[in-house]
Amino acid sequence: MTDTSPATMTDTSIGGRVRTASSHLLLAVTAVLCVFPIYWLFATALRRPEDVNSQSPLPWPLSLRSFSTAAHEVDIAGLIANTFFVAILSATGQLLVALLAAYAFAMYTFPLQKLLYLAFVGIWLVPFQVTMLPNFILLTRLGLIDSLIGIVLPTLCSALGVLMMKQHMAAFPKELVAAAKMDGRSSWSILWTVVVPNLRSALAALGILLFINAWNDYFWPAVVLRKSNGVLQLGLRSFMGTEGTQWGPMMAVAGLACLPVLALYLVLQRHIVNAFVRSGLK
Incomplete structure (x- = not known):
């Protein structure tokens, strides 16, 4: 006979939630890894020319000088x-x-x-x-x-x-x-x-x-x-x-x-x- 006691059902429910949470966490980490290079691309483009080699994750203060320079050269x-x-x-x-x-x-x-x-x-x-x-x-x-x-x-x-x-x-x-x-x-x-x-x-x-x-x-x-x-x-x-x-x-x-x-x-x-x-x- 299959055990359908409340304790067993609760354990199964908790296990399912853990697997779902783990899957969502894995997808979130994968999404961040995929998106980060694109974010860094735009972050570098929006930095001031003197800050272009900065390792700061946030480009501040923002600047559009890279875009104007690019439009002038090509x-x-x-x-x-x-x-x-x-x-x-x-x-x-x-x-x-x-x-x-x-x-x-x-x-x-x-x-x-x-x-x-x-x-x-x-x-x-x-x-x-x-x-x-x-x-x-x-x-x-x-x-x-x-x-x-x-x-x-x-x-x-x-x-x-x-x-x-x-x-x-x-x-x-x-x-x-x-x-x-x-x-x-x-x-x-x-x-x-x-x-x-x-x-x-x-x-x-x-x-x-x-x-x-x-x-x-x-x-x-x-x-x-x-x-x-x-x-x-x-x-x-x-x-x-x-x-x-x-x-x-x-x-x-x-x-x-x-x-x-x-x-x-x-x-x-x-x-x-x-x-x-x-x-x-x-």
Whole structure:
């Protein structure tokens, strides 16, 4: 027989509360560790130039001189606009290719289907440094070096995006697709009027991941833009010189670079959470 005495129930309740409190404490500590570098970034940007190396956790008195210095030395508005252009175009292109490819893999059966899907998996495992040189040679022949289009073009197909979307497509109810076909809709119409509206959360989650990846990319833009600091991440190196690093202005620009990504996440937060929750459901 199961012991259901009040003492046993009380012990179980106390144990559950202790486990819950421990879990919340662990999450709180993890959150602080994740947020602290961002806090320190803004704290350094808001210090006076003479206090930029201070170890004080509170930046006082506050100063905006680092932001004014950064605005004087680099074209922040132009860099942000260029970075937005590159990130949005790259994320949109990858999202569109991933959507179409995943739809084909999940909804159709065709020759060499498994082989092509394995090829996408293999592409995902190949480091970008391996394909960097062929991409650079191709862009040179096309005359796209030192251009924003040259940054975007090699990134328009994301193997990771295809793999993620394929999982969501495979879980999509086939009955809805069959019903739409019986109504006489074309495959193109089914994709945009039946499938896409039901995958908005997954598309939003993948879109923000692709956007953040393109927004934060430094290596490939540094290879393509040899004569200019055309994007925000390359603009940060303007504050690094032989005489030292201007930490205040650099942190000010880095802080401004974080704000658009944070704003995008806040806008799409509900869709992102729904996508990760539903991805674990059968």
